[in-house]
Amino acid sequence: MLATVRSYALDGLNGYPVDIEVDTQKGVASFEVVGLPSATVKEARNRVRSAIKNSYFDFTPKRTTVNLAPADMKKEGSAFDFPIAVAFLASTEQISDEKLGEYVLLGELSLDGSLRRINGVMPILISALQKGYRKFMIPSANAAEASYIHGIEVYAPDNLADACAFLGGLKELVPVKHRLYSSARAVNKYDVDLRYVKGQTLAKRALEIAVSGGHNLLMCGTAGAGKTLLAKCIPTIMPDMTFEEAIETTKIHSVAGILDPDEGMVTVRPFRSPHNTASLMSLVGGGSKSVCGEVSLAHNGVLFLDEMPEYNKKTLETLRQPIEDGVVTVTRVARSIEYPARFMLVASMNPCPCGNYGSRDKNKQCTCTYAERKRYAGRISGPLLDRIDLYVTVDGVEYDELRSAPAAECSAEVKVRVERARAVQRERFAFDGIHVNAEMNNRLIEKYCVLDEASEKLLAAAFKRYSLSARSVTRILKVARTVADIAGRENISANDIAEAVQFKTREPGNEID
Amino acid sequence: MSKGDSYSAAEGVLAEYRAGVLMESEGYTVIARNVNYPRIGELDVVCVRGKLLVIVEVKYRATDEFGDPSEAVTPSKIKKICRAAEKFIEENSLYDYDVRFDVIIFRDGIPDHIEDAFYGSWGV
Numbered sequence: 001m002l003a004t005v006r007s008y009a010l011d012g013l014n015g016y017p018v019d020i021e022v023d024t025q026k027g028v029a030s031f032e033v034v035g036l037p038s039a040t041v042k043e044a045r046n047r048v049r050s051a052i053k054n055s056y057f058d059f060t061p062k063r064t065t066v067n068l069a070p071a072d073m074k075k076e077g078s079a080f081d082f083p084i085a086v087a088f089l090a091s092t093e094q095i096s097d098e099k100l101g102e103y104v105l106l107g108e109l110s111l112d113g114s115l116r117r118i119n120g121v122m123p124i125l126i127s128a129l130q131k132g133y134r135k136f137m138i139p140s141a142n143a144a145e146a147s148y149i150h151g152i153e154v155y156a157p158d159n160l161a162d163a164c165a166f167l168g169g170l171k172e173l174v175p176v177k178h179r180l181y182s183s184a185r186a187v188n189k190y191d192v193d194l195r196y197v198k199g200q201t202l203a204k205r206a207l208e209i210a211v212s213g214g215h216n217l218l219m220c221g222t223a224g225a226g227k228t229l230l231a232k233c234i235p236t237i238m239p240d241m242t243f244e245e246a247i248e249t250t251k252i253h254s255v256a257g258i259l260d261p262d263e264g265m266v267t268v269r270p271f272r273s274p275h276n277t278a279s280l281m282s283l284v285g286g287g288s289k290s291v292c293g294e295v296s297l298a299h300n301g302v303l304f305l306d307e308m309p310e311y312n313k314k315t316l317e318t319l320r321q322p323i324e325d326g327v328v329t330v331t332r333v334a335r336s337i338e339y340p341a342r343f344m345l346v347a348s349m350n351p352c353p354c355g356n357y358g359s360r361d362k363n364k365q366c367t368c369t370y371a372e373r374k375r376y377a378g379r380i381s382g383p384l385l386d387r388i389d390l391y392v393t394v395d396g397v398e399y400d401e402l403r404s405a406p407a408a409e410c411s412a413e414v415k416v417r418v419e420r421a422r423a424v425q426r427e428r429f430a431f432d433g434i435h436v437n438a439e440m441n442n443r444l445i446e447k448y449c450v451l452d453e454a455s456e457k458l459l460a461a462a463f464k465r466y467s468l469s470a471r472s473v474t475r476i477l478k479v480a481r482t483v484a485d486i487a488g489r490e491n492i493s494a495n496d497i498a499e500a501v502q503f504k505t506r507e508p509g510n511e512i513d
Numbered sequence: 514m515s516k517g518d519s520y521s522a523a524e525g526v527l528a529e530y531r532a533g534v535l536m537e538s539e540g541y542t543v544i545a546r547n548v549n550y551p552r553i554g555e556l557d558v559v560c561v562r563g564k565l566l567v568i569v570e571v572k573y574r575a576t577d578e579f580g581d582p583s584e585a586v587t588p589s590k591i592k593k594i595c596r597a598a599e600k601f602i603e604e605n606s607l608y609d610y611d612v613r614f615d616v617i618i619f620r621d622g623i624p625d626h627i628e629d630a631f632y633g634s635w636g637v
Contacts (some may be wrong), residue, residue, distance in 0.1 A: 028612045
């Protein structure tokens with residue numbers, strides 16, 4: 001007999017429906033899975049057989065064919081175990097197929113018949129909802145993910161027997177309760193705070209500007225000065241994620257399988273810091289399965305590259321396009337997938353190979369030659385440096401500063417100012433289709449970065465003095481706009497320009513003493 | 514096998530006979546024994562119960578010298594049994610039956626009945 005069960009599969013972040021047809025005939029016992037299954041899907045039959053037997057159903061040998069339609073898409077993952085088992089039971093008439101058509105079934109089976117957690121439930125539910133599916137059955141371990149999506153009815157049974165009893169009307173299951181995003185929102189889940197960063201006033205100011213306007217930041221400083229600690233504080237001053245942002249990030253994390261099973265949602269902005277041995281594929285995504293990389297995992301958050309010159313040069317250069325576009329298209333022979341990758345790039349580096357150049361400590365003076373310093377700084381290419389709006393030198397702190405300085409401003413206070421600056425930008429760009437100053441194009445710069453006479457003069461002088469490029473000037477204007485927004489000024493003043501200029505011109509290797 | 518091959522072969526025939534008796538005692542009806550299709554394969558015991566056709570492969574070993582007897586049912590052996598079973602079903606028009614493959618193992622003369630021991634196509 002034939003039975004059909006509806007399931008769902010993922011192609012990148014978008015799902016497509018998969019019909020699972022199971023046909024059982026009399027004849028020499030066999031169990032074949034067709035429809036371009038991957039090894040994981042083929043192995044389903046072993047799990048299905050054991051799960052059915054251990055759930056006290058009958059697995060009398062039949063000539064069984066399982067078809068996964070559409071047959072021309074490669075099926076990955078273990079989410080088909082559960083629907084295959086249910087379809088088998090329906091086709092051998094052990095459960096009624098009356099209610100089967102109403103549900104989309106997803107889940108991996110354990111040998112004892114219980115349902116195991118699978119990856120990618122959130123994006124599947126969202127795209128299935130868009131296609132008009134309303135009722136789902138998923139493993140109970142995935143219930144948290146499903147609870148944030150409204151307009152659907154999700155049942156999360158613990159095991160195959162419960163699911164079948166429910167489908168047969170023998171047992172009632174309670175649909176997964178909807179949760180509100182606000183209830184899950186992070187109150188303070190960060191274990192760092194700007195308050196604990198002593199001194200570093202200039203660097204903190206740079207962080208605030210960078211976060212307010214979505215600018216990229218490069219911190220340059222001696223070893224142990226606190227660059228990493230500062231970077232870790234960035235998420236604490238970033239504005240709270242909106243529900244849409246949280247959904248976007250959760251989708252990616254769900255597919256990557258790094259979602260917290262209890263939370264079910266990414267409520268804290270991601271802070272990704274891949275080690276400098278990171279491969280090209282791990283950073284931008286790829287492989288035969290076109291999986292997403294670190295740039296996508298950092299979507300709506302921070303991508304922190306510690307010791308930037310130590311990264312493989314080729315790897316770094318691949319970041320140029322995602323920084324600019326905010327998306328990565330991972331193209332392989334089999335398929336091409338677009339992953340969002342709108343992140344804030346924060347990088348850190350030493351000023352020279354020995355790490356002491358520019359140190360205030362008399363005993364720790366730089367021993368590198370001019371050429372060595374130049375070569376070190378040159379490992380980061382010009383085009384990449386050009387995409388960074390703010391350079392800040394992080395000096396080591398003095399002992400007095402470290403031990404006795406009064407408690408600094410805490411992250412929450414800075415965050416208030418950031419939120420205010422972002423609100424100004426949201427209002428300004430309401431009809432321009434962008435969110436932050438960093439995304440302005442030349443037309444918008446012309447429109448929103450109007451300079452008065454004094455600031456015009458200052459910029460002209462800076463242009464001459466530092467031999468700025470045309471692109472650097474636009475970057476300076478954007479940063480100046482952000483500085484003015486933080487201060488709540490309508491127009492850019494000469495002070496704002498001055499601050500932007502000094503953050504832009506301190507780039508590594510650019511020795512201006 | 515110090516006692517000589519002829520003795521083992523005799524024991525093998527005895528084991529197949531005893532397997533048939535065991536199946537009858539479990540309520541099956543033996544319909545064929547030692548079905549041999551040259552170059553295709555052979556079936557030791559064939560029996561039915563209701564609408565279920567059971568093909569039994571009998572394995573015996575005098576000693577454990579050559580490993581557990583159940584290991585003697587290799588993928589190539591399974592393939593041969595399946596082909597022979599298809600042929601048997603065809604010849605006797607048994608299309609209306611579910612087909613199950615069992616293995617009965619004799620270890621030191623003690624039978625062990627493994628129901629549903631293998632599948633025709635499982636991609637072993």
